[in-house]
Each structure stands twice: as structure tokens, then as C-alpha cells.
Amino acid sequence: MSEHASAPILTGPELEGMEDYRSVMDVFHAAVKRFADNPAFSCMGQTLSFAELDRLSADFAAWLQHETELKPGDRIAIQLPNVLQFPVAVFGAMRAGLVVVNTNPLYTEREMAHQFKDSGARAILILANMADKLEKVLDRTDIEHVLVTELGDLHGFPKRQLINAVVKYVKKMVPAYSLPMAVPFRQALKAGAARKHREVERELDDIAALQYTGGTTGLPKGTMLTHRNLVANMLQARQAIGPGLHEGKEVVIAPLPVYHIYTFTVNCLFLMETGNHSVLITNPRDLDNFVKELKGLRFTGFIGLNTLFNALCNREDFRSLDFSKLHLTISGGMALTKAAAQRWEEITGCPIAEGYGLTETSPIVSFNPIDAIQLGTIGKPVAATSVKVVDVDDKALPFGEPGELCVKGPQVMKGYWNRDEETAKVMSDDGWFHTGDIAVLQDDGYIRIVDRKKDMILVSGFNVYPNEIEDVVAAHPGVLESAAVGIPDENSGEVIKLFVVAKDDSLDAETLRDWCKKELTAYKVPKVVEFRDELPKTNVGKVLRRQLRDEEVQKTQKAEEV
Structure with missing residues (x-):
């Protein structure tokens, strides 16, 4: 830590090992060679070893290089939930020199069209369950190559056929679609296995991934994360979390979506680098099956966030699990409450170490030392990272004074795409x-x-930006103006409340919610709608969201007092 009397800057220790790597693929090759026989990723009872991950990702890279004209630096969208195909596709794409565009599988057609067009993605790997949406937006994108995969594609015979048949015919989760140019993912892997891929040299300052995040325009922006950013954050995670982790011996539960920067870096990259085993949970919202999956596992680590810790601790079947091997629990994505942390430790015997990060910082900025956790804080800066707080004039503030947090380090993004x-x-x-x-x-x-x-509104760890919601609502013919704010919620941290000035009295809340459901992912849909005659504004006509939010906080406080 370096400091001045009035302007302290907190700085982490020196970063070790950065000179050993030129790209994410250098890290990958070192890991698959060193931990070849170890399990790398599991999902729904199927496990890929590091050697199998190496082989399958090479097959995918070979297909991309021989069956398409894609060049290093071109973008490929990967729109998958937590399935084994995800790490295979990510590392295969990077081996071919492509830039990965992680895409939320819950996105609506509008959200997909924006991200694909904005990123200039020329290829996509998509789960069959959402291929019908792709069909409807394809002509609005630059996508030329479509690969489709089914949920059980990397499982063995006959389990693969059983999973895919149940999903398609029993649960009816795959709407009909027509994408004549689409190549089945298994077919691509088979074709790639017959060819040899060429390793592509990438430099540390080359872009490795475009990770989309919300912005003031109401449309998500592509955060350019370079190989330097991701390699640095892997090594920073190793130094910060490393003392509580044993190389090649951990079994870590990964219930949060791997397309999200938090799990992407921690599970897909950092735990790969340390030779550890990530158990991907495809649908953590199905808590019954989630807990059933945990029953057969002697897991040693758990990556989660506040709402998930709360939900699990409220279940008797979870409380009765064997936690004797659990020694590492990490929280991120949203603020960890002391009540949730204390209850988790009471039930599992394992304390929660909270960290902090953003998409723009790959994401880890700070982390609580495993042996010195301080609840209510986000820990200390990770290696090679400096932080300071500043006032509105960008002047650094002393200890104890609140200000805007600023970060400097090798994990900070290259910038926003275009x-x-x-x-x-x-x-x-x-x-x-x-x-x-x-x-x-x-x-x-x-x-x-x-x-x-x-x-910004934080719903179960996901950033929601009011402008995006208000843009969708404004398109409704019955709406004059609107404002979206976050209000406190026990389960998800916050929910979205929409204030609306309608053009006439015929508009109701359910109609508006249905309108939003067509255009927005479920967690962005307003939970509460309140109609008003007018909204508070500044003297230049800007809606005062802060005033609306403060009114809601006061209401909550009064209700608690009563």
C-alpha cells in the first residue's frame, strides 16, 4: 500500500508469472499438458478431461480453419448455457485466432440482433433451443456460418440421444426453426478431427473476447478484453485465491452462467489454469435438480452470489448435504449481505470470501484474503492493481471519505468496441x-x-440499465413517458419498478409487462408498475430517477418501522 496524507492509493503486490505467457492459449497449452488426465469440466454427469478438452477444441479449431474462410481477429458469437460445449467452443475459437463474443442464451431477438450486428460476428454456435430466434434476426446480422448444438451433444451414447429426445419431444423446449445452412456441432467436430489445425500466434494486446455490458445509451457496449487482460486476471486470481486452493485437486461448483464475465474468468479460465475441476450447472434456477446434483459430489469449492446463497440455505435438502470437503466459497456479482454470509458459514462450515469486479476489469479488482476475510468489504486490491477514490472534480480523497472508485492495472479493458x-x-x-x-x-x-x-439496477447480480427498459416502454403507443428504478427485494437484491405516465386510462400494468417480455430478458422485465400523472424532473426536463428511488427507500423504511 502506498499513501499520501490526503490522497491514498491502495496497491496490490507484484504480479508473478506474466512473463511466461503471450496469450490465453499459452496458458491453455501449459494446463492441458500438465493436467492431461485430470477432470476439467463436468455437466449432467458427463466429464471431460483436460486431454479431451485439448482434442475436441483442436477439432473445432480445425473445422473453423478448413471449412470456413474466417480469419484471426474475426468474431464468433457463442450463445450457450452451462454445457460442456462452451469450453470446447471457447478454446477452439481462440486456437483459430478468433475473438469470442459471449452471448446470453436468454436474450430476446432484439437483444441478439443488436449484439451480433454491433460486434460484426461472422459465425455463431447456438443451442438448438433458441435457434428459432436466430432464424428471425439472421438477415439483420453479418453472420455467415451457423453451428447448432443440442443439450446432450457431448454425452456418450445412448445418454446423448435420451437427453436430446427428452428436451425436444417431452419437454418441448426446442421450437421449430429453419436454418438450412446450419452445421450440427457434432458434425463439425467430426469433420475437424479429420483435419489438422494450425496454431495461431496471438499477442497479449490482441482482443480475446468481446464481453457486452450495459451503457448510458440503453444499448449494451462490447468491452474489448485482450489476451493480456485475461491472462493477467487469471494470474491475479491465482495469487489472491491461491492460498486457499490446491492445484489439480479441487472440485468447484459453477452454477452461475459461464457467458457472464465472473464465471467465464473464474471457472473457464482461472480454474483451468490451475488444473482444477469445474462442475457446470446448466439450470441453477431448478433448485430441486441442482441440489440433487450436489448430493453425489464431494465438492471442495463453490462459486456463487448472495441470492443463490440465500435460496440454497432456505432448503432442508441442501442443509443436509455433506460439506466436509468444502473449504472455498467465493462471492461476486452483487453485494454479499452479512446475514447471508453468516448463515452459509453456519450451515456449511465454510466462510465466504467476497471479491469485486466489473466487466471492464476482466473482472477481478479486489478480493478478501482467505485467511483474513472482513465481512462488509470487497477485500484488498489484487496483484498489480491500484485503486483510489475521487470526488466530482477527479481529486483523490483521503481514507474514510466516499468517492468514485477508480482502478488501474493490466486487467483493465482496452476500451469499448467502436x-x-x-x-x-x-x-x-x-x-x-x-x-x-x-x-x-x-x-x-x-x-x-x-x-x-x-x-444502474442490480437484479440477482445482473446489471440492468434503466435507459434500455425505458426505450422499450417508450415504443408502446399508450405511454407518454416512463422511468425505471431499482427497489429493494429480499430475494434478488433489487427488482425493477417502472413509473409510467400513460396517454389515457386504458393502459394497465399487465399489458405493459407483456410488452416488455417480448423485448427484454426476464430479469429486465419490471416487476412493479406504478402509474402517475407526472414524473419529477430537473429544470431542463430530465426525469429525476434518484428522487423516485429515494421515495421508494423511504417507503420501505417506514414499512419496516411499522
């Missing part, structure tokens, strides 16, 4: 990234988040 103006708003010329989160630096080296980006 958004130089947006990049300039958050990145200073000397490399400081302005997070928009309000924090306090403690003189013991720990950091506390005291508030968040003023308009």
Missing part, C-alpha cells in the same frame, strides 16, 4: 478506469462499496 467517446468517458489518459461505484478506502487496506452507479 465506442471511442464512451471509452473516453470512463478512461483517463493515464490509464485510470472510473467505475462509477462509490467506495471508501480503509486505512487497513480494505475497500468498502457504499453505493453504486447512480442509475
